Amino acid sequence: MITQKLDGKDPSDVNRAESILSGGGIVAVPTETVYGLAADASNNAAVEAIFAAKNRPVDHPLIVHVSSADELSKWAMDIPDEAKTLAAAFWPGPLTLLLKKAPHVSKLVTGGLETIGLRVPAHPGILGLLQSTGLGLAAPSANPYKQLSPTSAAQVIDKLDGKIDAVLDGGDCSIGLESTIVDLSSAEIRVLRVGPISPSELSRVLGKAISAPLNHSVSVSGNVEDHYQPRTPLRLVSRQEMVRLIAENSSEAAFVVRDGFTEFNEEGLSRTVVMPPSKQAFAKTLYRTLHELDNRSLAIIWFEKPPHTEEWLDVNDRLQKASH
Ligand code: TXA
Ligand code: MG
Numbered sequence: 001m002i003t004q005k006l007d008g009k010d011p012s013d014v015n016r017a018e019s020i021l022s023g024g025g026i027v028a029v030p031t032e033t034v035y036g037l038a039a040d041a042s043n044n045a046a047v048e049a050i051f052a053a054k055n056r057p058v059d060h061p062l063i064v065h066v067s068s069a070d071e072l073s074k075w076a077m078d079i080p081d082e083a084k085t086l087a088a089a090f091w092p093g094p095l096t097l098l099l100k101k102a103p104h105v106s107k108l109v110t111g112g113l114e115t116i117g118l119r120v121p122a123h124p125g126i127l128g129l130l131q132s133t134g135l136g137l138a139a140p141s142a143n144p145y146k147q148l149s150p151t152s153a154a155q156v157i158d159k160l161d162g163k164i165d166a167v168l169d170g171g172d173c174s175i176g177l178e179s180t181i182v183d184l185s186s187a188e189i190r191v192l193r194v195g196p197i198s199p200s201e202l203s204r205v206l207g208k209a210i211s212a213p214l215n216h217s218v219s220v221s222g223n224v225e226d227h228y229q230p231r232t233p234l235r236l237v238s239r240q241e242m243v244r245l246i247a248e249n250s251s252e253a254a255f256v257v258r259d260g261f262t263e264f265n266e267e268g269l270s271r272t273v274v275m276p277p278s279k280q281a282f283a284k285t286l287y288r289t290l291h292e293l294d295n296r297s298l299a300i301i302w303f304e305k306p307p308h309t310e311e312w313l314d315v316n317d318r319l320q321k322a323s324h
Pocket of ligand 2: 149
């Protein structure tokens with residue numbers, strides 16, 4: 001299969017992406033979180049093609065992306081008021097709502113579950129396709145199973161060239177980490193995957209405490225402990241340990257440090273990446289940094305631990321998994 005490289009700014013390329021999707025093909029599309037591997041969620045063969053391209057086990061459910069909250073009732077039933085409140089507050093945006101699936105929705109999309117994950121994404125690339133095709137688009141992150149999510153079209157091509165029909169280039173993802181997933185399918189509302197929208201933002205909008213994830217057994221593939229991994233081993237270390245490691249100067253290692261780190265030696269410098277200070281900028285560049293380091297055939301990536309505050313919850317979660 002030849003993967004078409006399409007430009008999200010070129011109307012005729014966008015038309016191509018539309019017709020591929022309407023015809024049951026699979027297209028990697030930009031969202032504000034990470035690139036998604038999209039297909040018509042109501043077409044079983046198209047959904048199967050997503051699982052095949054990613055090499056993803058069929059019991060790992062896909063998120064269905066829709067053009068607006070008005071579409072919720074097409075895909076879900078028994079929708080609680082809290083879902084509407086969260087949708088009104090955060091959509092379009094990096095929030096996925098788990099709801100009871102409507103009876104007609106194929107269990108292929110939901111990985112055999114009775115619930116469905118729904119999200120209205122904010123990036124004009126995918127949002128435009130949702131509006132013009134009128135489809136619901138099933139779209140997991142556009143990476144092979146367990147690997148790092150892509151935040152640029154080039155990273156998608158790097159891993160999936162020849163395995164998918166097309167990539168629509170919409171530039172770098174502005175957020176860079178996967179959406180927050182909130183389970184509203186049972187009485188207790190829970191966060192199943194931490195993400196750009198924090199538990200306290202959710203609690204504030206709902207006017208009640210939302211339990212944070214810590215441990216749960218629900219089948220969220222992002223909940224598999226060795227998800228989101230570079231191929232190069234990654235270890236999280238304190239600043240003190242980092243200083244010692246850089247001094248040791250192993251040529252096989254890369255060092256990723258936080259802003260304000262000054263204890264470089266000259267040789268270490270070329271193998272040191274300094275992350276931006278703000279959480280937003282850090283998250284946006286995290287996967288790109290890991291993708292780049294992963295292509296250097298190093299023995300190990302030493303990564304300085306980020307702060308342990310609620311704001312950094314999603315960054316810590318993804319780094320924990322990357323280091324598993
Ligand atoms: O930001 C995002 O959420 C990106 C972009 C493309 O929208 N998508 C994404 O998809 O991260 P994926 O498949 O890589 O991760 C979605 C997670 C998986 O861990 C999946 O198991 C979980 O959502 N999920 C989806 N539907 C579910 C369901 N019905 N019950 C439990 N978990 C579900
Ligand atoms: Mg994923």
